[in-house]
Each structure stands twice: as C-alpha cells, then as structure tokens.
Amino acid sequence: MSESARPPSAWERASYAAALFAVDPNACGVRLRAGPGPARDAWLRALRTFLPERAQLRRVPLGVGDDRLLGGLDLSETLRLGRPIFDAGVMARADGGVLMFAMAERISSATAARIANVMDSGEISVERDGLARRMPARAGVVALDEGLGEEERPPPALIDRLALCVDLDGLGYGALDAQLFGRDEIARAKALLPAIIADDRVIEALVVIAAQLGVASLRAPLLALSVARAACALRGGARVDEDDIAAAVRYVLAPRATQIPAGDDAEEPQAEQSAAEGPTRQDDESDSSTDKDQHDASPAQLDDLVLAAARAAIPANLLTLMEASPTFRARAERVGKAGAAAPSSRRGRPIGARPGGLRDGRLALIETLRAAAPWQKIRRDTEASADARRILLRPEDFRVVRFRERRETTAIFVVDASGSSAMARLPEVKGAIELLLADCYVRRDSVALVAFRGKTAEIVLPPTRSLMRAKRMLAGLPGGGGTPLACGLDAALALAESVRRKGPCPLLVLMTDGRANICREGAACREQALEDALHSCEQLRAARISSLAIDTSPAPQTQAASPVSLLARAMNARYVKLPFIDAAHLSNAVRAAARAW
Amino acid sequence: MASSQLSVPVETVPAPTYRTSIATRLPAEALDIAERPSPFPFTAIVGQEEMKLAFLICAIDPSVSGVLVFGDRGTGKSTAVRALAALLPKMRVVQGCPYNCDPCAPTGLCDACRSRPLTSTPKTARRAVPVVDLPLGATEDRVVGALDLERALSLGQKVFEPGLLAKANRGFLYIDEANLLEDHLVDLLLDVAASGENVIEREGLSVRHPARFVLIGSGNPEEGELRPQLLDRFGLAVDVKTPTDIPTRVEVIRRRDAFERDPLAFARSWFSEEQKLRLKIVAAREGLSRVATPDAALKRAAQLCVTLGTDGLRGELTLIRAARALASIEGAASVADAHLQRVAPLALSHRLRRSPLDDTGARLRVNRAVEEIFGA
Numbered sequence: 001m002s003e004s005a006r007p008p009s010a011w012e013r014a015s016y017a018a019a020l021f022a023v024d025p026n027a028c029g030v031r032l033r034a035g036p037g038p039a040r041d042a043w044l045r046a047l048r049t050f051l052p053e054r055a056q057l058r059r060v061p062l063g064v065g066d067d068r069l070l071g072g073l074d075l076s077e078t079l080r081l082g083r084p085i086f087d088a089g090v091m092a093r094a095d096g097g098v099l100m101f102a103m104a105e106r107i108s109s110a111t112a113a114r115i116a117n118v119m120d121s122g123e124i125s126v127e128r129d130g131l132a133r134r135m136p137a138r139a140g141v142v143a144l145d146e147g148l149g150e151e152e153r154p155p156p157a158l159i160d161r162l163a164l165c166v167d168l169d170g171l172g173y174g175a176l177d178a179q180l181f182g183r184d185e186i187a188r189a190k191a192l193l194p195a196i197i198a199d200d201r202v203i204e205a206l207v208v209i210a211a212q213l214g215v216a217s218l219r220a221p222l223l224a225l226s227v228a229r230a231a232c233a234l235r236g237g238a239r240v241d242e243d244d245i246a247a248a249v250r251y252v253l254a255p256r257a258t259q260i261p262a263g264d265d266a267e268e269p270q271a272e273q274s275a276a277e278g279p280t281r282q283d284d285e286s287d288s289s290t291d292k293d294q295h296d297a298s299p300a301q302l303d304d305l306v307l308a309a310a311r312a313a314i315p316a317n318l319l320t321l322m323e324a325s326p327t328f329r330a331r332a333e334r335v336g337k338a339g340a341a342a343p344s345s346r347r348g349r350p351i352g353a354r355p356g357g358l359r360d361g362r363l364a365l366i367e368t369l370r371a372a373a374p375w376q377k378i379r380r381d382t383e384a385s386a387d388a389r390r391i392l393l394r395p396e397d398f399r400v401v402r403f404r405e406r407r408e409t410t411a412i413f414v415v416d417a418s419g420s421s422a423m424a425r426l427p428e429v430k431g432a433i434e435l436l437l438a439d440c441y442v443r444r445d446s447v448a449l450v451a452f453r454g455k456t457a458e459i460v461l462p463p464t465r466s467l468m469r470a471k472r473m474l475a476g477l478p479g480g481g482g483t484p485l486a487c488g489l490d491a492a493l494a495l496a497e498s499v500r501r502k503g504p505c506p507l508l509v510l511m512t513d514g515r516a517n518i519c520r521e522g523a524a525c526r527e528q529a530l531e532d533a534l535h536s537c538e539q540l541r542a543a544r545i546s547s548l549a550i551d552t553s554p555a556p557q558t559q560a561a562s563p564v565s566l567l568a569r570a571m572n573a574r575y576v577k578l579p580f581i582d583a584a585h586l587s588n589a590v591r592a593a594a595r596a597w
Numbered sequence: 598m599a600s601s602q603l604s605v606p607v608e609t610v611p612a613p614t615y616r617t618s619i620a621t622r623l624p625a626e627a628l629d630i631a632e633r634p635s636p637f638p639f640t641a642i643v644g645q646e647e648m649k650l651a652f653l654i655c656a657i658d659p660s661v662s663g664v665l666v667f668g669d670r671g672t673g674k675s676t677a678v679r680a681l682a683a684l685l686p687k688m689r690v691v692q693g694c695p696y697n698c699d700p701c702a703p704t705g706l707c708d709a710c711r712s713r714p715l716t717s718t719p720k721t722a723r724r725a726v727p728v729v730d731l732p733l734g735a736t737e738d739r740v741v742g743a744l745d746l747e748r749a750l751s752l753g754q755k756v757f758e759p760g761l762l763a764k765a766n767r768g769f770l771y772i773d774e775a776n777l778l779e780d781h782l783v784d785l786l787l788d789v790a791a792s793g794e795n796v797i798e799r800e801g802l803s804v805r806h807p808a809r810f811v812l813i814g815s816g817n818p819e820e821g822e823l824r825p826q827l828l829d830r831f832g833l834a835v836d837v838k839t840p841t842d843i844p845t846r847v848e849v850i851r852r853r854d855a856f857e858r859d860p861l862a863f864a865r866s867w868f869s870e871e872q873k874l875r876l877k878i879v880a881a882r883e884g885l886s887r888v889a890t891p892d893a894a895l896k897r898a899a900q901l902c903v904t905l906g907t908d909g910l911r912g913e914l915t916l917i918r919a920a921r922a923l924a925s926i927e928g929a930a931s932v933a934d935a936h937l938q939r940v941a942p943l944a945l946s947h948r949l950r951r952s953p954l955d956d957t958g959a960r961l962r963v964n965r966a967v968e969e970i971f972g973a
Contacts, residue, residue, distance in 0.1 A: 160670050203850050211843060218671045222854065
C-alpha cells in the first residue's frame with residue numbers, strides 16, 4: 001500500500017478494487033454499481049490493463065437465452081455437416097477470462113442461479129438438445145449494476161457471491177486519471193497468491209466483524225478472506241495483516257452491512273459522511289512497522305482497528321435505509337422482470353418452448369427444426385419419396401412458444417391507521433386484509449403494506465411473497481393519530497411506480513374512512529386535507545394504476561355522501577363498502593380489480 | 598469483442614456392444630474434465646446435523662423417497678449433496694449396463710438384464726453410487742433420454758441414448774434451486790420418482806427402464822414457496838439455517854478455506870472419519886431388515902399423525918421407515934420412542950395442512966405434538 005498520508009480518492013479506491021479482482025478473478029467477483037458513462041468506461045479500461053493481455057472480457061447482454069448462456073446444439077452447422085455440433089455458450093467460452101453481465105439489476109433469478117452455479121463449481125454442465133457436456137468455466141464475474149435506488153439491485157443469489165462492491169457514483173470526469181498498478185505488478189501479485197498465509201486470527205477477525213455488521217451469509221467472510229489475501233499479494237506481503245483485513249472489510253463486508261457495529265454509539269451518522277470520503281489508510285502510519293508487532297495483536301485488538309475501517313466504509317445513509325425498510329437486505333425480492341412491457345398484453349413474455357401441437361400455441365420454428373434435425377437421415381431412409389433437400393417434419397417435432405401466462409401482481413395495501421379509523425375499525429380492517437392476503441397467496445401475488453397515521457405515511461412492508469411477514473407486520477401495526485390521507489396515497493403511488501418498473505402490475509387497495517384531516521404539508525385542516533387527497537387520487541389515475549377503495553367508515557352512509565366514494569371516483573377505483581360485504585365478496589372485488597387491466 | 602465462433606465437435610466414442618433390442622450407450626462424457634475434483638468431505642461439514650441425518654436415512658433406506666433441503670444461502674446444501682456422493686460405499690453393477698442394474702436383484706432390472714438367461718452370470722463392476730446433478734436449463738430430452746444424435750445424424754440409426762434419469766438409477770438425483778425448475782420438468786421428475794420407471798414413447802422409440810432414485814431438492818425460501826403437491830412428494834424435509842454463533846462460524850470458514858487451499862490434503866485429513874461413517878452406513882444397511890418395529894411404535898406414529906392432521910398415509914409410512922433407518926444407524930434392535938421423536942420433525946413438518954397465515958411454525962407444531970404424545 002502507498003505510504004502517502006493523503007487519503008485515496010474515490011477513483012483510487014475503485015481502481016484498487018479492480019486490481020484486487022484482477023489478482024484473483026475467480027474468487028473475487030465485482031458488483032459495479034454505476035450507470036453507463038465515462039466513469040464506468042474508465043474503470044473497465046483500468047481493469048483491462050490489469051488483466052493479462054490474452055484474457056478475454058466478454059459482455060453478456062440482458063435476457064440472454066439458455067442456448068447462448070449455457071450452450072446447445074448449433075442448428076445450422078449440425079444440418080450442414082450432418083453430425084451434431086455443440087455450440088459452447090458464453091460461460092464456457094469465457095473460461096480463464098472475465099464475464100460482464102450488463103444491466104445486472106434486471107437479471108432474472110433463473111439466470112442468476114445458472115451464473116451462481118458456474119461460479120460455485122468452476123465448470124459448466126450442459127444437458128441440452130440431446131447433448132451432454134461438462135466443461136471448465138472458471139471466469140471472473142463483473143455485474144454491471146445500473147440500479148437507481150436500493151430497491152433495484154441484482155438477484156440476491158448473485159450479490160451473495162460477488163465479493164467486491166464498487167460504487168462509481170459521483171465520480172467526475174476529471175477524477176479518472178491515476179493508474180495505480182501496472183500489468184506486471186498484478187501478475188507478480190498473482191504469482192504470490194498461493195503462498196499467502198492467513199492464520200486463524202484473521203479468519204476469526206473477519207467472522208467477528210461480519211457478525212458485528214449484521215452480515216448473515218457465511219459466504220461473506222469467506223469472500224472477505226479471499227480479498228484479504230489478494231490485498232496482501234498486491235502489496236507484496238507474505239502474511240495477511242490489518243491493512244489487508246481492512247481492505248476486505250471495506251470492499252466486502254461493509255457494503256453488506258445491515259447494522260452499525262455496536263460500541264461507540266455516540267458517533268453519529270454525520271461523522272460517517274465525512275469518514276466515508278477518506279477511509280482507513282490514515283492508520284497506515286502505524287502499519288508496516290514490523291511483522292512481529294502485528295503478530296502480537298490479539299483478535300480483539302484487531303477487531304477494534306478494523307472496525308474503524310468498517311464504520312468508515314458503511315454507506316452514510318444506512319440507518320435511513322434501514323428505517324425505511326425494516327428488513328433491509330433480508331427481504332424476499334423478485335428482480336429483473338422486464339420493465340415497461342405493454343400492460344395490456346395478455347400473452348406475456350415468451351419463456352422457451354415445449355412440445356405441443358399447433359393448436360396449443362405459436363410455433364417456435366427454430367426449436368421445431370432443432371427437434372427434427374436428428375431424425376432427418378432416418379426419415380429419409382424410410383420414406384421413399386423423400387427429397388434430399390427437404391426437411392422432413394413430423395407432428396411430434398412441433399414446439400410451441402411458452403409464455404409467462406400472467407404478469408405477477410403486487411397488491412399494495414394502503415391502510416388508514418389513524419385514530420378515527422383505528423378506534424372502531426382497525427381490527428376489522430386487519431381481518432379484511434388477512435382475507436385478502438390469503439387470496440393473494442392462492443394467486444401467488446406479492447403484497448406490500450403502506451400505513452398512514454399521525455402526520456406521515458410509511459412503507460411498513462416492501463413487496464414480498466412472504467404472507468407470514470405481511471401478517472406479522474399487520475398484527476403489530478399501531479393505530480391512532482390524524483389521517484394524512486394524501487401522504488399515504490403519495491407513498492403508495494411512489495411504491496406502485498417502482499413496482500411497475502420492475503415488472504409486476506401494481507394493484508392498489510386503499511382502506512380508509514376517508515376522513516382526511518392532515519394535509520400534505522402536515523397541517524391540520526380538514527378541507528385542505530381532502531383536497532390534497534383528491535389531488536393524489538388524480539395522480540394515481542393519471543399513472544393508470546388499478547385500484548380498489550374500501551370504505552371502512554362506521555356510520556351507514558349512502559354511497560354518494562361518503563368521502564371514500566369521492567376518492568374512488570377521482571382515482572377511477574372500484575368502491576366497496578366494508579360493513580356490507582362478506583369475505584367472498586371482498587375477495588371477488590379484489591380479483592375483479594386485478595382483472596380490470 | 599472478437600468472438601471466434603468455435604464449435605466443439607463431438608468426439609466419437611466407440612459404442613460398447615450390448616445386447617438389447619435397442620442398442621444403448623452412455624452419453625458422451627465430459628471432454629475436458631478428466632475427473633471431478635475431490636469434494637468437501639461429508640464428515641467435515643460443521644453442524645447441520647438434521648440435514649446430514651436426513652441424507653444418511655435416505656442412503657440407508659432409499660424408500661424414504663427424498664429429502665427437501667430448504668434454507669438460507671451459503672449453508673452448504675450443495676456441498677453436502679456432493680459430499681454424500683463421495684461418502685457412500687461403491688455399489689455392484691452389471692458391467693456396461695447404462696442403468697446401473699444390480700446383478701443380484703431379481704426385480705427392477707432393465708430389459709437387457711432381465712432377458713439375460715438365469716444360468717449366465719453377468720460381468721460385474723463396482724461403481725460409485727451416482728449422485729446426478731440436474732443442471733439448471735437442462736432440456737426434457739436430456740432428462741428422460743432421447744435419440745442418440747450422433748448416430749442418428751451420421752449413420753441414420755435409431756438408437757436410444759439414456760438420459761439423466763437412467764444415470765441416476767439406484768442413486769440420487771439432485772435438483773438445486775428446485776423452485777426455479779420449470780413446472781413441466783418438475784412434474785415429470787415427480788412422476789418418474791413415484792413410479793420408479795421411465796417410459797419413453799416416440800416415433801418407434803419405445804423404451805422403458807428402471808429409474809429408482811432418491812430425489813434431493815434444495816431451495817431458497819426467498820425465491821418463493823414450493824407447491825404443496827411437490828412438498829408432499831419428498832419424504833423428509835429439512836430447514837437449514839446459517840449458524841449464528843461465532844465459534845461455529847469461524848470453524849466453517851476455517852475448514853472451507855483449508856479445503857479450498859488444498860483439497861487433497863484436506864480430504865486426507867478427514868479420510869479416517871469418512872471411512873468410519875462409511876462402515877457405519879454399510880452396517881446400518883445390512884441391519885435394516887433386522888430392526889423390529891413393535892406395535893407400540895406403529896401406534897405412536899399413527900397417534901402423532903392423527904394429532905397433527907397430516908394428509909394421507911405417506912407421512913406415517915415415512916415416519917416409520919425413517920425411524921427404522923435411524924434405529925439401524927444406532928445399532929438398536931427395534932424402533933423406540935426416541936427414534937420416532939427425532940425423525941418426526943423431518944418426516945412430518947412439511948406435511949401439515951396449514952393455513953397460509955398461520956403464524957405457528959410447522960416445526961413448533963410437530964414438537965408440541967411430540968411432547969404431548971411422548972411426554973405422557
């Protein structure tokens with residue numbers, strides 16, 4: 001490591017991560033969080049100069065099919081040559097090189113599982129199109145994560161296996177200069193790698209720090225260990241020391257943190273903001289003294305030293321993030337659904353082919369030819385009239401395209417937990433939601449929960465399929481306070497848009513008595529509050545979000561007089577009155593609203 | 598990017614001559630990887646006792662029919678399955694038989710082995726118990742077996758090429774991320790696993806062959822829940838959790854790291870442990886038929902299932918079988934309450950009829966019922 005007291009710039013830190021990756025690409029994958037642009041190009045250029053000249057960098061587009069990703073029968077060559085020709089997929093071809101996955105935040109979990117499998121085993125096993133192959137596929141993986149918020153990120157199976165997390169956010173064009181290492185230095189470090197010693201003390205320190213940062217996965221400390229070794233090799237050391245551990249913590253464990261390490265709680269997040277700019281190398285002055293010195297450091301001391309680094313590297317807004325979503329990181333997510341597909345399409349996205357007659361769907365021509373290819377010679381021999389130039393198709397060759405039949409729905413429950421509602425109806429509302437949840441379970445929908453009361457609205461439960469959690473959150477939902485209806489609707493709109501960006505259809509279920517009394521700014525004014533709420537409703541309507549308004553007001557009112565029916569009209573929602581409906585009725589209403597697309 | 602279109606030509610493997618109505622041969626094996634690297638030793642897996650027990654029970658009595666391992670990422674689900682393959686003692690097979698037929702078994706043979714005259718003794722070979730990994734993205738033709746492409750294209754011969762189900766006969770079939778597998782493949786696998794036979798009918802190819810295997814599925818609850826029909830087909834279900842205490846976690850990392858640095862040396866240091874367990878498995882298999890199942894145990898099992906309201910008899914049967922296998926591992930002469938108690942959560946917790954919103958964990962309900970019945 002450099003002896004300079006100057007803290008490294010953001011760019012230096014990013015390219016240091018690239019160097020770590022280049023030293024041990026198979027163990028240290030990278031999640032590169034950056035939009036397309038000069039910063040990312042510069043980082044990739046830097047990576048290119050670190051990697052051996054003959055190493056290949058392959059870019060894998062989003063939505064790559066199994067035949068390209070894993071490999072399969074090369075149809076045209078097979079037909080031309082009259083013998084089966086296997087076409088290796090990108091992962092097998094990248095053996096010894098680097099794979100870059102574009103738009104990693106939208107990779108489907110099925111694709112992620114395939115990538116993860118190859119990362120775990122270092123080989124690829126293909127059982128497709130009548131061919132069986134096993135080939136080495138030891139490739140470094142770089143996931144180009146272009147996600148905007150915390151919500152948009154690569155599938156958890158991938159994140160879990162990518163050691164390094166590099167964020168190029170906010171890097172100016174001028175900052176992209178320094179070249180930290182040369183190709184030779186990396187090659188030297190690579191040669192050192194197998195001999196690097198990491199004793200039990202190091203392992204213990206990494207495990208303890210991971211625990212203090214609330215990192216649950218056991219893969220994280222293991223990846224951190226690899227990174228620490230790479231860092232050690234990079235500085236030409238023989239034995240992993242504090243600095244290497246600090247590097248591992250900064251690049252591997254800190255980005256996965258779900259909690260701030262306990263201890264000096266007096267230090268507040270604002271300190272982190274500045275600290276995040278200049279991490280850890282400050283304590284380098286004490287470093288490089290003697291190896292013996294570091295030997296004597298007990299694991300406990302080591303933790304203290306390194307935890308400072310950890311704290312510095314934790315994202316400054318971690319606490320707010322955690323507050324926003326109570327189960328930050330641990331929640332169930334579905335990622336990578338195609339974005340703004342035409343919402344009216346009932347046919348969905350094609351997802352491969354299956355055998356079937358032409359009446360069963362649309363013919364998948366290539367798949368059909370693929371199925372027919374092996375039989376050509378046999379059929380020609382048995383059929384007298386066979387013309388050598390014709391491809392002989394039989395009904396059992398037909399393959400039809402399979403579509404994802406239904407776009408998934410995310411039901412967003414917007415629950416009025418204010419005093420007016422809570423006093424009389426909250427338990428009843430909870431009961432109704434439970435019914436709806438059971439219904440969602442049957443239809444494999446995911447659910448989210450937004451509650452509003454007092455002066456604000458909050459996302460109590462981000463979209464999840466875990467009905468258990470939804471129910472638990474609901475049971476613990478406190479009631480009381482004002483009715484900030486507009487805030488609740490705004491929060492629901494934001495959530496619905498983010499759900500839609502990911503693919504599923506949002507369905508909004510508003511449950512309120514409609515007696516808004518807190519306006520958007522937080523002031524208590526009944527007229528203004530209702531007006532604000534109506535305005536929010538119109539925005540929901542403009543966003544074309546299908547919705548259902550459930551009136552929970554206790555007094556038997558006529559529908560016309562109820563404020564909820566006003567709201568329902570403004571947002572083009574179905575109106576249902578709670579006291580007059582039974583379970584089946586309610587569930588039908590939701591189903592109808594979901595169908596109304 | 599300069600991507601050269603390289604196509605790997607199929608290496609022609611001379612087909613072994615084999616007496617059968619339809620000539621068969623093993624699928625062309627890996628071209629580049631000579632042998633698999635030695636897997637992480639089964640006995641070196643830290644903790645996860647339930648998962649290990651479930652695997653052992655299935656290894657001793659395959660009729661327990663499968664294990665579903667559901668749980669957190671990075672808990673060694675795949676590691677354990679691959680370790681199992683190396684742990685199990687080799688089995689005797691008819692040499693050259695693509696279905697690993699047992700030379701001593703009177704039934705469950707493939708056509709070729711069945712049609713063999715009783716007087717002739719086949720050549721036998723010892724082969725490792727197959728643990729077949731079903732790779733994601735596998736196509737149906739490779740799973741069930743299909744036309745041998747090579748011969749069809751170059752020679753115009755109609756030859757059946759056995760698929761993964763044939764390979765897995767008498768062994769294990771492992772589906773990683775079972776919840777990501779396509780529905781039609783899952784249905785197919787379950788059907789074959791239940792019937793023990795794979796039937797292929799296509800354009801004059803009419804083949805049926807034994808496909809008796811133990812299905813091992815793994816999954817992650819974050820990716821979504823499994824269909825209840827699927828759950829019920831697995832004999833045992835295990836919930837694996839990431840260990841949270843520091844010493845255990847340190848030990849996991851330490852062993853994993855040692856293994857990754859030098860797999861061979863690591864395997865050597867665990868050799869005697871592996872051998873010990875291997876012998877135990879052999880003994881337990883032999884002793885299985887001698888383990889008595891007293892009426893009292895049957896009654897207890899029935900009581901337990903009635904209390905929990907499990908659907909059908911499958912649960913009860915699995916419970917008894919698993920308890921018997923456990924008794925055999927422990928060298929007991931008959932099934933006792935302790936055995937039933939220990940396997941009850943494995944055999945029953947995934948069979949409870951549950952409302953999707955019932956907060957009480959299935960585990961807890963099983964444990965309560967166990968306490969209620971055995972506590973008295």
